[in-house]
Amino acid sequence: MSRPTEIDQGAIRHLYVHLPFCVHRCGYCDFVTAVGRQDEHGAYAGALLAELERERWRLASAVETVFVGGGTPTFTEPDALRRVLAALPETSELAIEANPETVTPALAALLHEHGVTRVSLGAQSFRPRLLEVLERVAGPDDVRRAAHTLRNAGFDNISLDLVYGIPGQSAADLDADLADALALEPEHLSCYELEAKPGTRFTHAHGEELASQEEAMESYAERVVETLTDAGYRWYETANFCRPDSGRELRAQHNLAIWRGADYLGVGVGAVSTLGGERRRNLPSVGRYTAALGAGEDPPREVERLDAETREVERLMLGLRLDEPLAVDADGRADVLDRDALARLVERGLVERPDGGVRLTPRGRLLGGAVTAELLA
Amino acid sequence: MDQSRIRNFSIIAHIDHGKSTLADRILQLTETVSEREMRDQLLDSMELERERGITIKAQAVRVQWKGHELNLIDTPGHVDFTYEVSRSLQACEGAVLVVDAAQGIEAQTLANAYLAIENDLEIVPVVNKIDLPSADPEAAAAEVCELLGGAPQDVVRISAKTGQNVEQVLDAIVERIPPPEGIADAPARALVFDSSYDQYRGVIAFVRVVDGRLATGAPLHAMAMGTDFDAEELGFMSPQRVPVEALEAGEVGYVVTGLKDVSRLRVGDTLTTRRGGAAIALPGYKDVKPMVFAGLFPSDSDDYPELRDALEKLKLNDAALFYEPETSQALGFGFRCGFLGLLHMEIVRERLEREFDLDLLVTAPNVAYSVKERNGAWVEVHNPADMPRDPEEVQEPYVSAQVIVPKDYVGAVMELCTERRGRFDHLEYLSETRVLLTYELPLGEIVYDFYDQLKSRTRGYASFDYDVAGFRDGELARVDVLVGGEQVDALSLIAHRDAAYERGKLLVERLREEIPRQMFDVPIQAAIGSRVIARETVKAKRKDVLAKCYGGDITRKRKLLEKQKKGKKRMKQVGGVEVPQEAFLAVLNLDGERKR
Numbered sequence: 001m002s003r004p005t006e007i008d009q010g011a012i013r014h015l016y017v018h019l020p021f022c023v024h025r026c027g028y029c030d031f032v033t034a035v036g037r038q039d040e041h042g043a044y045a046g047a048l049l050a051e052l053e054r055e056r057w058r059l060a061s062a063v064e065t066v067f068v069g070g071g072t073p074t075f076t077e078p079d080a081l082r083r084v085l086a087a088l089p090e091t092s093e094l095a096i097e098a099n100p101e102t103v104t105p106a107l108a109a110l111l112h113e114h115g116v117t118r119v120s121l122g123a124q125s126f127r128p129r130l131l132e133v134l135e136r137v138a139g140p141d142d143v144r145r146a147a148h149t150l151r152n153a154g155f156d157n158i159s160l161d162l163v164y165g166i167p168g169q170s171a172a173d174l175d176a177d178l179a180d181a182l183a184l185e186p187e188h189l190s191c192y193e194l195e196a197k198p199g200t201r202f203t204h205a206h207g208e209e210l211a212s213q214e215e216a217m218e219s220y221a222e223r224v225v226e227t228l229t230d231a232g233y234r235w236y237e238t239a240n241f242c243r244p245d246s247g248r249e250l251r252a253q254h255n256l257a258i259w260r261g262a263d264y265l266g267v268g269v270g271a272v273s274t275l276g277g278e279r280r281r282n283l284p285s286v287g288r289y290t291a292a293l294g295a296g297e298d299p300p301r302e303v304e305r306l307d308a309e310t311r312e313v314e315r316l317m318l319g320l321r322l323d324e325p326l327a328v329d330a331d332g333r334a335d336v337l338d339r340d341a342l343a344r345l346v347e348r349g350l351v352e353r354p355d356g357g358v359r360l361t362p363r364g365r366l367l368g369g370a371v372t373a374e375l376l377a
Numbered sequence: 378m379d380q381s382r383i384r385n386f387s388i389i390a391h392i393d394h395g396k397s398t399l400a401d402r403i404l405q406l407t408e409t410v411s412e413r414e415m416r417d418q419l420l421d422s423m424e425l426e427r428e429r430g431i432t433i434k435a436q437a438v439r440v441q442w443k444g445h446e447l448n449l450i451d452t453p454g455h456v457d458f459t460y461e462v463s464r465s466l467q468a469c470e471g472a473v474l475v476v477d478a479a480q481g482i483e484a485q486t487l488a489n490a491y492l493a494i495e496n497d498l499e500i501v502p503v504v505n506k507i508d509l510p511s512a513d514p515e516a517a518a519a520e521v522c523e524l525l526g527g528a529p530q531d532v533v534r535i536s537a538k539t540g541q542n543v544e545q546v547l548d549a550i551v552e553r554i555p556p557p558e559g560i561a562d563a564p565a566r567a568l569v570f571d572s573s574y575d576q577y578r579g580v581i582a583f584v585r586v587v588d589g590r591l592a593t594g595a596p597l598h599a600m601a602m603g604t605d606f607d608a609e610e611l612g613f614m615s616p617q618r619v620p621v622e623a624l625e626a627g628e629v630g631y632v633v634t635g636l637k638d639v640s641r642l643r644v645g646d647t648l649t650t651r652r653g654g655a656a657i658a659l660p661g662y663k664d665v666k667p668m669v670f671a672g673l674f675p676s677d678s679d680d681y682p683e684l685r686d687a688l689e690k691l692k693l694n695d696a697a698l699f700y701e702p703e704t705s706q707a708l709g710f711g712f713r714c715g716f717l718g719l720l721h722m723e724i725v726r727e728r729l730e731r732e733f734d735l736d737l738l739v740t741a742p743n744v745a746y747s748v749k750e751r752n753g754a755w756v757e758v759h760n761p762a763d764m765p766r767d768p769e770e771v772q773e774p775y776v777s778a779q780v781i782v783p784k785d786y787v788g789a790v791m792e793l794c795t796e797r798r799g800r801f802d803h804l805e806y807l808s809e810t811r812v813l814l815t816y817e818l819p820l821g822e823i824v825y826d827f828y829d830q831l832k833s834r835t836r837g838y839a840s841f842d843y844d845v846a847g848f849r850d851g852e853l854a855r856v857d858v859l860v861g862g863e864q865v866d867a868l869s870l871i872a873h874r875d876a877a878y879e880r881g882k883l884l885v886e887r888l889r890e891e892i893p894r895q896m897f898d899v900p901i902q903a904a905i906g907s908r909v910i911a912r913e914t915v916k917a918k919r920k921d922v923l924a925k926c927y928g929g930d931i932t933r934k935r936k937l938l939e940k941q942k943k944g945k946k947r948m949k950q951v952g953g954v955e956v957p958q959e960a961f962l963a964v965l966n967l968d969g970e971r972k973r
Contacts, residue, residue: 016928031929193924221920239924258928272929279932304932314935321926344953348897367896368922373941374896 009057012275013064014257015091017048017084018268020071020286023101026135027202028194032270032284033071044269044286045080047293049087051267054298056089058265058275065093065254072122074102078110085114093117093253100138103146108153118157118252119150120190126180127173130166133206140180147184157250159188164224165217166194167206174220178227187250189233189241191224193217221366238321238368259322261315269299277311279304309334313376320372321365325357338377345371378446380627381556385448385585386501387465389493390475391483391840395505398537399475399546400438400449406543407440407447409615436571437468437583437629439613442547448613448629450570450585452489458717459844460665461571463492464645467661468570468585468629471499471554473546474521478504478512478534482520482807484781484840490524500525501533501549508536520808557587559626564655565589567624567632567648569599572639574693578609580636584648585629587659592623596651597632600658604641605651609633639696667699667715668774668845669722669824670759672740672867673729674711676958680735681710687733688712691725698725703760705867707949708738708961713760715745719824738958740867741965744821747772747848761869764855766906773851774820776843777802784812786835793830797822798873817846821871856881856910859902860888861952868964882911884964889913891960896921899954 020034021041034040066088073081073096088094095118096111103121111119125131126140138146143160150158160181164174181189196203196210203210225235233241234251237259242250258264266273269289272281282289283300292299306314312334319326328337342358345351350364350371364371390396404410437450452465466472472493476486493500502521504514518532533549535542567584575581584591591597595608610633612620624630636642644665647658675684688700699715716722722742729735746758749770758764764771778799782790784806791801794816803815818827823843831839854877858868868888872880881903888901892915899915926934948955 191924195924218919221922221924238922238926255927258931259926264928266928270929272931274928274931281929281932310935313938314931317935317938318926318931350896366920366922367918369938369941370896370918370921373938373945376938376942 010060012058012263012265013060013062014254014262014264015059015063015066015089016254016264016266016268016271016273017052017066017068017073017088018070018266018271019048019068019073019076019081019084020044020269021075022070022072023075023099024135024137027205028134028196028200029202030197030200031071034269034286037286038077040286040290041077041080043290043294045076045083047290047299048084048268050293051299052087054293055265055267059089063089063091065095065257066091067254068094068096068116070097072097072099072102074098074107074111078107082110082114085111085116088114090115095120095252095254097122098146100142100146103149105149105153108149108155112153112155116155118159118188119155120159120161120188120252121146121150121186123160123181124163125166125169125173126177127169130169130173130177133167134163144184147186157187158184159190159252160184160186162189162191162224163194164191164220165210167209167213169217171216171220171223174223175227178224182228182231187243187245188252189228190239190252191228191241192239193221225362225366234323235362235365236323238365256322259318261311261318274306277306277308279306309336312336316376317372320358320360320368320375323359323365325354325359327356328358329356336376338375341374341377345374351375378625378628380559380561380625382445383448383556383627384445384471384550384554385450385469385557385627385629386471386473386550386554387450387452387469387493387498388473388475389452389462389466389486389489390505391477391480391485391489394475394477394480394483394486395537396451396475399473399503399505399535399543400451402537402540402543403440403449403547404438404616406540406547407442409438409440436573436616437614437631438616439619439629440615442551445551446628447547447550448585450629458721459488459492460663460717461644462489463496464568464570464661466492466496466498467659468568469496469498470557471501471550473501473503473550474525475503475505475537476517476521478506478514478517479509481513481517481811482524482781484779484842487524487779487781487813488842488844499554501546501553502527502531503533503535503546505535505537507534508539508541516808520811523807557627559586560588561590561626563588563626564653565591565648565650566655566659567591568659569642569644569646569648571644572642572696574639575633578633578635580634580639580642582632582634582642582648583629584624584632586624586626588626588655589650590623590625591632591648591650593620597634597648598651598654599642599646599648600655601646601662602641602643604636606634606636606642609635639693643696665697665717666745667697667717668745668820669716669718669742670745671714671716671722671742672703672705672708672711672760673700673714673726674705674708674738674740674867676736676738678709683733684712684729684735684737687729687735688714690733691728695725697721705762707865707867707951707956708740709949711738715759716742719828738961739965741870742824743871744774744819744824746851746853746871761855761871762866764869764871766855771851771853772848773853775817775846775849776820776823777846778816778818778823778841778843780814780816780831780839780841781807782812782814782835782839784810786838787812787814789834790814790831790839793827793834794818797827818843819849819851819873820845821851821873854905856884857904858884858888859900859904859952860892860956861899861954863952863954865951865956867961877905878910881905885911885913887964888960889915891963892954892956894918895954 022033094116097120099122123143228241234244270284280301280303289299388396440447450465452462504517507514514534518529533545566588567586569582571583593611613630645662649655697717700712703713748758748768799816799818805813852874854874858865885901885903897917901913902909903911
């Protein structure tokens with residue numbers, strides 16, 4: 001464990017908490033998850049709280065955001081979940097991920113009691129056929145019911161996750177999914193293109209089909225953006241949309257901070273922290289995590305050193321995902337920008353320079369990967 | 378040695394008819410090398426030669442047979458090296474013509490036999506591979522007699538592989554090939570028929586002493602090149618170097634010259650002594666000129682110095698190799714290289730890749746063009762990108778091509794030759810079933826895909842050889858390729874006006890497949906001057922972004938980004954378009970694939 005220093009002390013304003021348990025591991029998932037093991041939830045919660053205590057000195061007195069992710073945080077056995085939520089520092093945004101089938105009135109009440117301000121609901125799709133391909137447990141009606149349950153419990157900031165580019169998904173399927181999602185009037189939507197990550201069971205089963213429909217699905221990202229912006233949502237990050245309610249900030253504050261390059265502390269198995277010049281990742285084994293903390297030690301971790309240039313590359317990579325201009329000319333920053341490429345991309349209408357900052361145009365954002373690679377010297 | 382006991386001979390054959398195997402058997406039978414020392418095809422010392430079953434560099438070995446000194450002068454077995462073959466033959470009084478008992482006479486058999494006849498050599502015909510089940514020694518012997526005259530019983534039937542009857546070949550050499558008749562007390566004249574480079578001793582010349590004698594230490598003079606040097610060492614090969622005090626009239630051996638540059642001593646030159654030397658050189662010296670050119674570029678531009686060093690080293694052993702620096706906007710720094718022909722080019726390329734471990738991009742080969750400029754001066758152009766867009770007049774090299782083919786394929790071959798702008802010259806039945814066709818063809822058509830087409834249209838039965846016949850006027854057009862509106866210099870080509878459209882179309886179609894989609898539409902055009910003759914478009918990508926990126930993903934996403942960036946570095950920028958090297962390779966291989 002690192003010794004506190006004047007600079008480190010209380011510097012971190014964003015906390016991530018990982019609850020890895022799931023009822024079932026979906027084929028496309030590459031997160032750190034643990035299926036079942038209800039009997040371990042209590043022990044895990046204990047270990048997690050122990051880690052949080054060991055790291056608490058890093059946290060600012062006013063923590064701005066806490067995000068509880070998974071796994072399926074809401075699948076965690078209620079007593080364990082309650083203990084974790086109760087121990088979290090006071091914050092203005094406390095967000096949690098939930099799977100629709102886990103959202104009962106009791107759970108909603110529990111979350112609300114413990115100060116959760118934002119729930120991100122993993123809907124993924126409203127087509128039963130596609131949900132089956134994704135191996136999701138919940139059906140379309142579970143999603144609707146969960147949304148209403150949350151509303152009834154008093155939640156006024158609900159986000160829905162959607163996935164597109166599912167094997168067998170037609171453009172009409174996508175339109176229908178978007179319409180079904182909009183009908184629930186969520187404050188926020190995250191729409192991800194399905195990534196068939198190498199080594200997942202899903203890629204093994206569907207990789208070829210995905211490759212063959214790649215061209216047909218090329219327009220889906222555009223379609224998503226068009227539909228949601230037409231519905232009045234703000235496309236504020238590559239995959240994220242929010243309602244522009246007046247007087248309310250509905251962007252996901254925790255993620256927004258990370259996209260803006262802020263440091264964050266992650267606790268729990270597999271959790272990642274970025275702490276100045278260091279990024280560390282707790283190893284994914286629940287057993288070893290619990291055992292180490294039970295023995296009064298730090299959990300097993302790997303550490304990556306980040307030099308100033310790397311952090312600047314990351315700041316650009318993340319910041320260019322947003323719809324707000326990114327400052328690039330501030331003194332003291334490593335210069336990682338290829339100025340010729342910047343001029344070229346401006347000329348091609350992929351990048352614009354509002355107030356000297358850099359922002360991708362809508363088309364540039366759809367080509368964000370290539371544009372960013374080109375912008376970096 | 379008394380000249381009457383010397384026999385100087387070559388073995389000539391079509392590729393794979395067994396020349397090198399026969400040479401091996403001769404070395405064994407004459408106990409020049411022991412069984413233990415024997416390696417297959419000993420004379421071919423380069424790895425590549427053994428693998429391809431051809432001899433690239435000729436050498437000479439002295440063997441003893443029944444009180445006679447026999448000098449076996451090996452010859453390169455391919456069309457590209459005709460001049461070297463002819464010099465080797467000039468060093469001999471006779472030649473053993475080897476014909477495969479199953480294949481009969483082939484194009485190179487003929488070409489070599491004609492060369493031997495031109496050099497007034499006594500030919501000992503041999504039919505080889507009589508042990509093969511498919512062998513038809515009588516038919517092969519009949520074809521040989523038809524070609525050379527003589528009686529079938531004079532054709533020696535052997536199996537070089539098993540050694541059967543090989544002693545009869547040696548006896549025939551002694552009996553039938555005349556001894557040399559040099560003038561022993563005349564001023565020295567020795568024909569250089571080959572040379573090689575030894576890193577410690579410099580250029581080693583292989584010579585046939587025609588008149589007089591060469592003595593160790595003597596100051597010598599190469600008459601054509603005007604190069605002076607001292608004979609540091611003289612000797613013969615057995616097959617290792619065996620030094621002797623002197624080489625006498627009629628003898629074959631080597632001269633260690635101490636020269637550091639092979640280009641100062643060319644094959645075909647005449648060596649004489651600096652004091653009391655000959656006034657008139659031996660006939661037949663020719664300055665061999667490369668006819669086929671291609672750009673060679675390192676795939677990794679950092680390897681340019683390695684490529685330069687490798688070419689320098691190859692050139693030491695290969696006086697016919699020509700190279701000069703070339704800068705291509707698309708491919709970077711490289712060399713424009715000149716070769717005797719396509720095989721020569723392939724050999725050089727393979728040696729660069731294999732012996733020097735270089736990864737190369739090779740442009741489509743083209744021939745040398747002779748171009749008349751506006752001011753009336755004629756210049757030679759080696760690179761399509763250097764061809765003036767509107768030349769006064771262009772000439773291209775033509776060859777006289779001999780094709781031997783079973784009679785059923787005569788129609789197919791004639792059709793191909795006509796398509797390739799060939800001018801029919803001659804048709805002759807070599808036997809009831811096999812026909813010799815002679816055409817004049819532009820060399821440019823041959824380096825394009827003629828050979829491959831010939832093989833495929835005759836199911837591999839055709840054999841083919843050619844001699845350069847001279848330059849003729851050509852209706853030629855320079856076709857440029859433009860990517861994103863910018864000309865890609867490495868892809869320019871010169872084609873006959875009638876074929877330009879097809880070739881341009883093929884190129885842009887292939888490029889469209891190979892150039893990855895970019896962030897904008899990329900037009901690909903083929904043009905003659907300002908006239909676009911073919912056009913394709915690589916449509917812009919609509920999406921290229923990773924959907925999900927949160928705190929736990931940053932390192933992985935950054936690494937993906939770095940990989941993408943690194944991938945870009947390997948791309949060449951043309952007209953603001955990133956073109957992967959593989960795209961050039963695929964387009965340049967368009968020709969290559971058809972040839973193989």
